[in-house]
Amino acid sequence: MKFTNLIILFFIAPLSTFGQIKMQNAVLVRPDSNLLFSTVENRIKIVGLRFDSTLKLKSKNPNTSIGPNMGKNDFTVFIRSSTTDTLELIKDGKLIFKKNYQIAKTCNPKILFGKDSSRIISINEILLNPGVDFTFLCAYKLNVIIKGFTFSIVRNNYDTSAIMNVDGNKFQRKQLSIIGSLKSGDKIIMTDFRPQGADSYCMVTYNDCPIQLTIK
Numbered sequence: 001m002k003f004t005n006l007i008i009l010f011f012i013a014p015l016s017t018f019g020q021i022k023m024q025n026a027v028l029v030r031p032d033s034n035l036l037f038s039t040v041e042n043r044i045k046i047v048g049l050r051f052d053s054t055l056k057l058k059s060k061n062p063n064t065s066i067g068p069n070m071g072k073n074d075f076t077v078f079i080r081s082s083t084t085d086t087l088e089l090i091k092d093g094k095l096i097f098k099k100n101y102q103i104a105k106t107c108n109p110k111i112l113f114g115k116d117s118s119r120i121i122s123i124n125e126i127l128l129n130p131g132v133d134f135t136f137l138c139a140y141k142l143n144v145i146i147k148g149f150t151f152s153i154v155r156n157n158y159d160t161s162a163i164m165n166v167d168g169n170k171f172q173r174k175q176l177s178i179i180g181s182l183k184s185g186d187k188i189i190m191t192d193f194r195p196q197g198a199d200s201y202c203m204v205t206y207n208d209c210p211i212q213l214t215i216k
Contacts, residue, residue: 131170156185
């Protein structure tokens with residue numbers, strides 16, 4: 001009887017360990033979802049295992065590139081094109097976990113100045129919040145920063161300033177001084193935004209759409 005119980009435990013233990021493993025995509029609003037995004041960086045975290053530098057993540061999809069274990073059992077996954085994929089976790093040459101994924105395209109990102117992308121605004125509002133933000137209005141939540149953008153001023157008499165460059169996502173002191181001298185009806189046109197994933201050096205694709213602010 002004891003021998004039978006030992007045999008049962010021998011087969012149950014590996015299954016129990018297998019069941020504790022989770023594969024999460026850290027760029028999702030809901031990381032446990034079975035969703036990967038194409039053309040952007042996915043961050044796959046292995047939960048339920050101690051860090052093991054020998055762990056490998058493999059894909060069934062030839063269009064998928066997977067980076068090495070970055071520490072804490074984290075992997076970067078980049079998919080060029082597909083509709084489905086299966087990621088397999090390998091330890092000591094053996095499959096210990098796998099997960100099937102659906103592949104989706106990211107929704108169009110938006111760059112906003114305050115709550116809007118184009119609006120009538122007072123100079124005081126600009127001075128209080130002089131920056132732009134990059135956002136995805138879907139399940140994708142990669143932390144993205146704006147490395148810079150350009151802007152020009154079109155005055156009410158149609159006189160246009162030279163294009164000026166901004167480092168980062170906010171107008172700087174000299175540029176705010178220029179903005180402070182604008183009159184009602186003058187326009188600020190921002191374009192050439194340079195978004196970048198804050199957790200990597202990978203540039204994020206963004207179809208440029210200017211932001212136009214009209215001074216009250």
